[in-house]
Amino acid sequence: MKKFLALVMALTLCCSITAAVADTLTMVTNASFPPYEYYDGETIVGIDADIAAAICQKLGYELVITDMEFDSLIPAVSSGKADFAMAGMTVTDERAQLVNFSKSYATGIQAIIVKDGSPIASVDDLFVEGSSNKIGVQLSTTGDLYTTWDIEEKGLGTVVRYSNGNDAVMALLSGKVDCVVIDKEPAKAYVAANTGLVVLDTEYAIEDYAACIAKGNEEFLAKFDAALDELSADGTVQSIIDQYISAE
Numbered sequence: 001m002k003k004f005l006a007l008v009m010a011l012t013l014c015c016s017i018t019a020a021v022a023d024t025l026t027m028v029t030n031a032s033f034p035p036y037e038y039y040d041g042e043t044i045v046g047i048d049a050d051i052a053a054a055i056c057q058k059l060g061y062e063l064v065i066t067d068m069e070f071d072s073l074i075p076a077v078s079s080g081k082a083d084f085a086m087a088g089m090t091v092t093d094e095r096a097q098l099v100n101f102s103k104s105y106a107t108g109i110q111a112i113i114v115k116d117g118s119p120i121a122s123v124d125d126l127f128v129e130g131s132s133n134k135i136g137v138q139l140s141t142t143g144d145l146y147t148t149w150d151i152e153e154k155g156l157g158t159v160v161r162y163s164n165g166n167d168a169v170m171a172l173l174s175g176k177v178d179c180v181v182i183d184k185e186p187a188k189a190y191v192a193a194n195t196g197l198v199v200l201d202t203e204y205a206i207e208d209y210a211a212c213i214a215k216g217n218e219e220f221l222a223k224f225d226a227a228l229d230e231l232s233a234d235g236t237v238q239s240i241i242d243q244y245i246s247a248e
Contacts, residue, residue, distance in 0.1 A: 025061040027052050028082040030070040032138075032164040034189040035244035036088040036106075036209075048086035050240045051105055051231070052211075058227040069163055071140035074098050077214050084224065088183055090142040090207040100215055103225050104208035105237055110143055111184040112200040113172060113191060120179050123202040126151060133157040136168035136177035143181040146205055169194060185245060 029037045029048060037046040044065045056063040068076065073085040077099055088108060091101045114120050126133060127150070135151060137144040139161040151157045160177050162168040168180045169190045180187070181204050191197045213221045231237050 023061055024064055025056050025059075025083045026064045026066060026081075028066045028068055028073050028076045028085045029087040030073065030164065031065075031067040032166055033088045033183065033186050035185050036183075037086075047106065047241055047244050048088065050243070051228075051237055052084075052086050054231050054236055054240070055224060055227045058230065059223055070138060074212060077212055080214065083220070084211045084213045086211045088186075088209055089212060091210050092142065092145065094145075095212065098215075099212040100218070100221050102211040102213065102221065103228055104210045105228060105232070106209040106241060108207050108209050109184040110146065110181055110204040110207065111187040112202070112204055113169065113180040113182065113187050113197055114178070114200060115172065116196050116198050118179070118198075120200070122200060123204055126179070127156060129156075131156045133178040134160050134176070136160050136162060136171050136180040138165045138168060138182060139163055141182070142205070142207055143183070147181050165190065169197070172197065 029044065031037045031039055031044045033046075035046050036048045037044055039045075044067060049065060052065070053063045066082065070087060073087055073089070074095065076082045077085050089095075090108065091104065095101070112120070112123060112126075120126065120133065125131070126135070133151075135147045135157055137147055137159055144159065144161055147159045152159045160168075160171065162171065165180075165182050165186050168177070168182065171177045172180050173194060173196070182190075184199065184203070187199045191199050211224065213224065228237070
């Protein structure tokens, strides 16, 4: 009888552990991209974190967020180490070959940060024949992809890649690069935190942000999109964005 009870207790414990795991969804991100994801003390907060939490709540899951380098996000999702990634990630054809994307939840603008008084006064100055600027970017972001295609591969400059946006901005301040191409909202945050920098008025590119989910997990993708649709329709998504980005 004791052995039977012990077996029942063991099975109950096992089921409880399994349920706890099953009730959790893991999101991976790169928490150096304010206001989409950044640290407030030891907690990752931001637009992506709040939208992900709202989606998970609607689906009946607890959200766990793991911070890692941006270029590790898609491999983590593809290998099953994470359920999805949200990191101000732009939908591109190249990425769509590796993962599935949810519906878009926000629009981003790639902006250019320069030192005050820089000879680079607009995006057009990066494409002048004979240019040889050094452009700082965060590794594997769309800023990296766009400037590689548009500038480096055409011999108009050199792309210098950093593990995060802050390192690229520090390189700009120290004169190691001539400008930084990064999303507009993080760009504004970096400029506000560092004197002597400005964001150019002309944008580099406009893009759609979405979550990425492993191929073969279409059932979860459909549920994720359905929850996102509901949160968009009832104004939750926009209210989250408005908390972090004031209307201009």
